[in-house]
Amino acid sequence: MHILSxxxxxxxxxxLGGYTFAPQRVRPYLxxxxxxxxxxxxxxxxxxxxxxxxxxxxxxxxxINRTDSQKEKRYYLLFSLFCNIGLLIGFHIPxxxxxxxxxLGLSFYVFKKISYMVDVYRGVILPEKNxxxxxxxxxxxxxxxxxxxxxxGDLIPQFLREYTFDYGKITGGLKLIAWGLLxxxxxxxxLAMFTNPVFRNPGSYPSGGIGLAVLFYSFQxxxxxxxxxxxAVGIAQIIGIDIPDNFNRPYSAxxxxxxxxxxxxxxxxxxxxxLFLPLAVFFSNTIKHFSKLNAYKHMDGxxxxxxxxxxxxxxxxxxxxxxxxMVWGFFHGILLSLAFITRKxxxxxxxxxxxxxxxxxxxxxxxxxxxxNVTLLWIFFRAQTLQDAWFxxxxxxxxxxxxxxxxxxxxxxxxxMPEEWIGKxxxxxxxxxxxxxxxxxxxxxxxxxxxxxMFSKRHRVIRWMLYVLIIxxxxxxxxxxDVPFIYTQF
Amino acid sequence: xxxxxxxxxxxxxxxxxxxxxxxxxxxxIDSRIDSLDKQLKEGIDxxxxxxxxxxxxxxxxxxxxxxxxxxxxKIPGYKLGVLTFNSxxxxxxxxxIRYIAKSKHKIKRVIIPINLRSFSPSWDRMxxxxxxxxxxxxxxxxxxxxxxxxxxxxxxxxIDWYTISREEYLDTPVFNGTLRCxxxxxxxRIYSKKYSKEDIxxxxxxFYMFSLSQEHRKIRSMLSIAxxxxxxxxxxxxxxxxxxxxxxEEYFQGEFTKRINENSSLIKNLLKKEKTAVLDLSTxxxxxxxxxxxxFYPNEQxxxxxxxxxxxxxxxxxxxxx
Numbered sequence: 001m002h003i004l005s006x007x008x009x010x011x012x013x014x015x016l017g018g019y020t021f022a023p024q025r026v027r028p029y030l031x032x033x034x035x036x037x038x039x040x041x042x043x044x045x046x047x048x049x050x051x052x053x054x055x056x057x058x059x060x061x062x063x064i065n066r067t068d069s070q071k072e073k074r075y076y077l078l079f080s081l082f083c084n085i086g087l088l089i090g091f092h093i094p095x096x097x098x099x100x101x102x103x104l105g106l107s108f109y110v111f112k113k114i115s116y117m118v119d120v121y122r123g124v125i126l127p128e129k130n131x132x133x134x135x136x137x138x139x140x141x142x143x144x145x146x147x148x149x150x151x152x153g154d155l156i157p158q159f160l161r162e163y164t165f166d167y168g169k170i171t172g173g174l175k176l177i178a179w180g181l182l183x184x185x186x187x188x189x190x191l192a193m194f195t196n197p198v199f200r201n202p203g204s205y206p207s208g209g210i211g212l213a214v215l216f217y218s219f220q221x222x223x224x225x226x227x228x229x230x231x232a233v234g235i236a237q238i239i240g241i242d243i244p245d246n247f248n249r250p251y252s253a254x255x256x257x258x259x260x261x262x263x264x265x266x267x268x269x270x271x272x273x274x275l276f277l278p279l280a281v282f283f284s285n286t287i288k289h290f291s292k293l294n295a296y297k298h299m300d301g302x303x304x305x306x307x308x309x310x311x312x313x314x315x316x317x318x319x320x321x322x323x324x325x326m327v328w329g330f331f332h333g334i335l336l337s338l339a340f341i342t343r344k345x346x347x348x349x350x351x352x353x354x355x356x357x358x359x360x361x362x363x364x365x366x367x368x369x370x371x372x373n374v375t376l377l378w379i380f381f382r383a384q385t386l387q388d389a390w391f392x393x394x395x396x397x398x399x400x401x402x403x404x405x406x407x408x409x410x411x412x413x414x415x416x417m418p419e420e421w422i423g424k425x426x427x428x429x430x431x432x433x434x435x436x437x438x439x440x441x442x443x444x445x446x447x448x449x450x451x452x453x454m455f456s457k458r459h460r461v462i463r464w465m466l467y468v469l470i471i472x473x474x475x476x477x478x479x480x481x482d483v484p485f486i487y488t489q490f
Numbered sequence: 491x492x493x494x495x496x497x498x499x500x501x502x503x504x505x506x507x508x509x510x511x512x513x514x515x516x517x518x519i520d521s522r523i524d525s526l527d528k529q530l531k532e533g534i535d536x537x538x539x540x541x542x543x544x545x546x547x548x549x550x551x552x553x554x555x556x557x558x559x560x561x562x563x564k565i566p567g568y569k570l571g572v573l574t575f576n577s578x579x580x581x582x583x584x585x586x587i588r589y590i591a592k593s594k595h596k597i598k599r600v601i602i603p604i605n606l607r608s609f610s611p612s613w614d615r616m617x618x619x620x621x622x623x624x625x626x627x628x629x630x631x632x633x634x635x636x637x638x639x640x641x642x643x644x645x646x647x648x649i650d651w652y653t654i655s656r657e658e659y660l661d662t663p664v665f666n667g668t669l670r671c672x673x674x675x676x677x678x679r680i681y682s683k684k685y686s687k688e689d690i691x692x693x694x695x696x697f698y699m700f701s702l703s704q705e706h707r708k709i710r711s712m713l714s715i716a717x718x719x720x721x722x723x724x725x726x727x728x729x730x731x732x733x734x735x736x737x738x739e740e741y742f743q744g745e746f747t748k749r750i751n752e753n754s755s756l757i758k759n760l761l762k763k764e765k766t767a768v769l770d771l772s773t774x775x776x777x778x779x780x781x782x783x784x785x786f787y788p789n790e791q792x793x794x795x796x797x798x799x800x801x802x803x804x805x806x807x808x809x810x811x812x
Contacts, residue, residue, distance in 0.1 A: 006648045165491060464504070471505050475643050476516040 001041040002484070003145060003231065004185065011038070012235065015141075019239050020165065028159040031239070032132055035139030039104060046103035049087070054135050056083050057113050061120045061127035061134075077121040084110045084117070088318075096321040105144040107318055107490045111270055112138055116152040118274055125153040133159060140241075142232040146225070146487040148246045148266040158241045166240060173237035178470050180230030184485065185478035187435045188224035191216045192483065194421070194432060199382050202392050207402045208416025210395045216432065217382050218375040219439050221486055222251065225264070228485045249443055251374075254366040256335040259374055271311050279307040301341045308340070309333030319381070319490050324389055328380035335373060431477065513639030522573055523627055526586070529571035530595035536565075536808070537590070538601045539583050540574030541608070543731045543790050543800070548781045553794040560801035565808055571597070579608035580708040580715070582621045585628040587715050591722040592630055599725035599811075601804065602715065605790060606733065606753055606772065607697045609708050611662040611674055617654050666699045667749065685786050691741045693787035698738065698746065702753040704760060712757070716766040727811060728761060729769040729804060730754050732796065734780040737788035747773060769807045775799055 001008050015034045022030050040047045060080040064073045088110045095102045116137065119125045128134040136159055137152050138144075198205050198213035205213070229246040236243045246265050253259035260268050283303045309330065316329020354362050376393065383389035399416075406415050414422055421429050458466065529537070538544075538558050546554040558572040573586065583602050590597060607613055626637045660675035677696040702709065712728070719726035738746040754772045761768045779796030782789045792800065 006646075167494060170494060171497075464501075467501060468504050468508050471501075472508050472512050475505075475509065475646065476512060478642075478646075480642075480646055 001038060003228070004181070004483075016238060019163070024162055027163060028133060028136055031140065031159065032136040035136060035141040035144060038141040039139055039144060042104035049103065050109065050139070051135075053083060053087060053110075053113065054138050055131070056080060057117055057138075058128075058131045058134050061117060062129070064117075064120050065127045073121060077117055080117045081114065084114050089321075092317075092321045102489065104488070105146065108147045108149060109138050109144060111149045111267070111318075112143075112152075115149070115270060115274060119151065119153060128152070128156060140236075142235040143243060146228050146232070146485055146490075147264075148229060148232065148244050149270050150243050150266065155241070155243070161240070163240045169240060170238050173234040175467075176230045176234030176237065178467070178474070180227040180232075180234060181474050181478070182470055183223040183227030183230065183439075185227075185474055185480065187439055188220045188227060188486075189479035189483045190428070190432050190435050190477070191220035191223065193428060193479065194425075195220055195382070199384065199388070199392075202383075202388050202395070205418055206416045207395045207399050208406075208413065209418040209421060210392055211399045212417075212421075214375060214379055214392065214396050216436070218251075218371070218378050219436055221378060221381070222247070222443075223439055224486045228487060251371050251443060252367055253370050254363055255370055256332070256339050256373060259370055260332075260336070267315070271315055275314060276307050276311040279310055280304070283307060304340045305337040308336045312336060323386045324380045324383050327386065327389070328377055331377050331380065335377075509643060510636075510639045513642065514635060517627070517638040517641055522575060523589075523624065526571075526573050526589070529573070530590070530593050530597065532571075533569060533595070534571030535569045535598045536601065537571045537573065537597055537599075539578065539586060539603070540572065541578045541603055541605050541731070542576040543603060543605065543792055544572075544574040544797075545576075546781075546794070546797075547791045548784060548793070551781065551793065555794065555797065557792070557797040557801055557804075560797055561804050564801055564805035568808070577613070577616075577619045578621075579605065579613065579619065580711040582624060584711040584715050584718075585621075585625045587718050587724070587726075589628040589630075591718050591724065597724060599727055599808075600719070601727045601729070601808070604712065604728050604730045604757060604768070606702075606730065606750065607790060609702055609706055609753075610697045610700060611664055612677070612696050614706075614708060615654050615659045615662045615674070617656055617659055620653055622653065664696050665701065666695050667701045671695060687741070690787045694738050694741050694746070697787075697789065698733065699742065699749055700753075701749070702756050704756060709757070709760065713760060713764055716761060716764040719766065720764075725767075725811065727767050727769070727807060728757075729800075729807065730757060730772045731790050732771040732775040732779070732792070732800065733773070733790045734775075734777055734782060734788040735773045736777040737780070737782075741788075767807070767811050769803065771800060771803055774803065 001011065011034070015030070018030050019027055036047075039050060057080055060076040063076040067073055067076075088107065091102050091106055094100055116125075116134070120127045128137070133156055134152075137156050140155065143150065195213045195217045198210055199217070202210060226247045233243050233245060244266055246263075246267075248262040248265065250259055250263035253262050280303055283306050287299055287303070310333070312329045312333030313326055314329065315332070316325040316327070319325045319328075350362070376396065379392045379396070380386075380389045383392055402416055403413060406413050409415050456463075526537075538561065540556075540558060544557045546556070556572075556574075558570070558574065562568075562570045562572075580602075587600065590600070605613075613619060623641070626634060626641065629637070660673065660678065662674045664671050664674060664677060674696070677692045716726055716728075718724070733750060735747050735750060742749075750772050754770050758768050758770060775792075775796055779792060779799055780788070780790070781793040781796075782791050785791070
C-alpha cells in the first residue's frame with residue numbers, strides 16, 4: 001500500500017476514526033492491527049520474517065532481564081544482533097547483486113530493534129513485558145516505511161498515554177501532512193523528472209544538464225525524504241503521538257559535522273550512540289592496551305578518524321551493499337575526519353584572518369562550501385555505477401571550463417543544455433526552478449517550529465488562503481503516479 | 491470535534507471553488523489541439539487527419555517527407571491543414587470533427603484515413619489509445635469545463651479515464667474471421683527481438699484477420715463522422731490505407747486479401763449508404779512501397795515511394811470530388 005495512494009487515505013481515515021472512538025485500552029492494539037495490516041500488504045513472506053524477528057527480540061530482551069549473569073546477557077544480545085544484522089545483510093546483498101526489492105522498511109525496523117536490544121542490555125530501558133507493545137513499537141505504521149528511527153524508551157510509553165482530542169495537534173498534523181505532500185509530489189517528483197533520465201544515462205547529456213541534474217538531486221532527495229518525515233510526523237501527531245523530526249535546515253549547515261547533526265537526525269544519533277561511540281571506545285581501549293607510554297591520550301584524532309570513517313562507510317552500506325553507497329559513506333567519513341583534525345587550526349586562522357565585519361559573508365561561504373561538498377557526494381548516492389559516478393563528477397568539476405568555452409560559441413551557454421529542456425520541456429524546467437525557490441523558502445521557514453508557527457502568526461483570511469493554495473498547488477502541479485519515496489528502497 | 495469537521499468541510503468547499511477556476515487553466519492543453527485551433531484561425535479549407543502512415547518509420551530513410559507534405563504540394567489550390575498522430579483512430583477523429591463543426595472557423599473538407607488495423611482488438615482496446623483526455627479537451631460547454639477543472643483531482647482519487655484496463659485489454663478475444671483464436675495476451679510479444687514465422691503470422695492474424703462488423707464502435711464513429719459532415723456542410727473524404735498485402739499473403743495464402751476485401755467492402759457499402767466518398771487503397775500498393783522491417787511483421791507503414799503514391803492517389807481523389 002503506497003502511502004500516497006487512495007487506499008492508504010481510506011486506511012488512514014479508518015484507523016483515525018477507530019482510534020478516536022475506541023476505548024483507551026484497545027487503542028494500542030488497534031494501532032498494532034493497523035501496522036500489521038499495513039505491513040502485510042507488502043508480502044506475506046516479509047510479514048512472517050518481521051514477526052519472527054520481533055519474537056526473537058522479545059525472547060532475547062526478556063532473557064537479558066531474567067538473568068544476572070553478564071555473560072548470558074551478552075549472549076542474548078549477540079544472538080539478537082546476529083539475527084538483526086543477518087537479516088540486514090541477508091537481504092541487502094542479494095538485493096544489490098540482483099536488483100531485487102528489499103522488504104518494506106527493512107533497514108529502519110532493524111535499526112529500531114537493535115536500539116531496543118542494546119538499550120535493554122545497557123539497562124537504559126526495561127524490556128517490554130507485553131510482546132504486542134514491542135510489536136507495535138516496531139510496526140508503528142507511520143514510521144515503518146522510512147522512519148524516523150525512534151527509541152523504544154521514547155515511543156512505547158506514548159502508546160499507553162491517555163488519548164485526548166486535541167484540536168491544535170490534529171490541525172497541526174494535517175498541516176504537516178499537506179506540507180509533506182507538497183514537498184514530495186510537487187517538488188521532489190518534479191525534480192525527479194529531470195534527474196532520473198540524467199542519472200540513468202549520463203553519457204547522453206551535456207555538462208550543463210548534468211550540473212543542473214546534480215543540483216536538482218540535492219534538493220530532490222531533501223524534499224522527498226523530509227516530505228515523507230513530515231507526513232509520518234503529521235499522522236502520528238493526529239493520533240497524539242510525538243515522533244521526532246529528521247531534519248533541521250541541513251543545507252544551512254556551516255560544516256559537514258553540523259550537516260550530519262541536521263540531516264536524517266534520528267539515523268545520525270543512532271549511528272553516534274550504537275556505532276561511533278562503541279567503535280571509539282573500542283579503538284581507544286585497543287590503543288590503551290598496546291601502548292606503554294599512555295600515547296592514547298594524544299591519539300584522539302586518530303581514534304576519531306578510524307571511528308567516523310568506519311561509521312560513515314557502514315552508514316553508506318546501510319543504504320545498500322554497492323560500491324557507490326560505500327564510497328558515498330567513506331567520503332563523508334573522510335570529510336568528517338578532516339573537519340575534526342583541522343578544527344583548531346581553522347579556528348585559529350579564522351580569528352587571525354577574518355575581520356568581525358566579514359563574519360556573515362564568511363558564514364555564507366562556509367554554507368555554500370558545505371552544500372557543494374554534500375551535493376557532489378550525492379552523485380555517488382544516486383549514480384547507478386561507480387563509473388557513472390566518476391563520469392558525472394568529472395563533468396560537474398569541468399563545468400566552469402565548459403561554461404567559459406561555451407561563451408565564445410554561437411549558442412552560448414544554452415549549448416550546454418539538453419535540447420528538450422530548453423525546447424519541449426522548458427515550461428517544466430521553469431516550474432522546477434520555481435520549485436527550487438519554493439524549496440529554499442521551505443528550508444528557511446521550517447526551523448522555527450515550522451509550519452504551525454508560520455500559519456498561526458498570519459491573519460485568519462491569509463491563513464485560509466494559504467491552506468487552499470497549498471492544496472490547489474498539490475492537485476494541479478503534483479506529479480501523480482506511484483513514485484516511491486527514495487528512502488523506502490533502503 | 492464539531493468545529494474541526496465544520497472547518498474541514500469549509501476548506502473542502504473552498505478548494506472546490508478555487509479548483510473550478512484554477513483547474514480549467516492548469517489542464518494541460520494538448521499541443522495538437524492548439525495546432526488545430528491555430529490552423530483553423532489561419533483559414534485552412536481542407537484538413538488532413540492522419541495516423542502512422544503519414545510519417546517515415548525507418549531511421550535511415552533519407553527522404554523523410556510526410557504524406558501530408560507531399561499531398562500539399564500536389565494540390566496547390568487548396569489550403570491544407572494537417573493534424574496527425576501515430577495511433578489516432580476513428581473515435582478521436584469523431585471528436586475532432588465535432589470540435590471543427592462547432593468552431594466559428596469553417597472548413598470545406600476533411601480527409602480521414604481508415605486504417606484497417608485500428609479496428610483490431612490490439613488497437614481498438616489498447617488503454618493508451620483511448621485518448622480520453624483529448625476527448626474531454628475537445629468537448630465544449632459546461633460539462634467540458636467541469637471535467638477540465640476536476641480532471642486531476644478525480645484522477646488523484648483513482649477515477650481514471652482509461653475506460654479499458656490493461657487486464658481487460660489483454661483478455662480481449664482475437665478472431666480469425668469469426669473463429670476465436672485466443673486472447674490479445676497470447677499475441678503480445680510485440681517487441682521480442684527473436685521472432686519466428688509463427689510470431690509474424692500471429693501478428694497478422696491479430697491485426698487484420700478479424701471479420702469487421704457494422705456494430706464495431708469505430709464503424710459507428712465513422713458513420714457519425716459522415717453524418718456530422720453532411721449536417722455541417724463539411725465534405726468528408728475517407729480513404730482506406732494501403733496494407734502490404736503481398737507480404738501478408740505469404741502467411742495467409744488466398745485468405746488475407748479475401749479478408750481485407752471483405753472488410754473494405756463492408757466499409758465502402760456503409761459509407762455509400764451515407765453518401766460519403768471513400769477511396770479504397772487497401773490493396774493498391776505492392777510490397778516495394780512499404781517499410782516495416784523494424785516491426786518485423788508486414789503492416790501499412792509506408793516508405794517514401796509509398797507515401798508518394800498515396801499522395802498522388804489522394805490528390806486525384808480530391809480533384810475528383812471538388
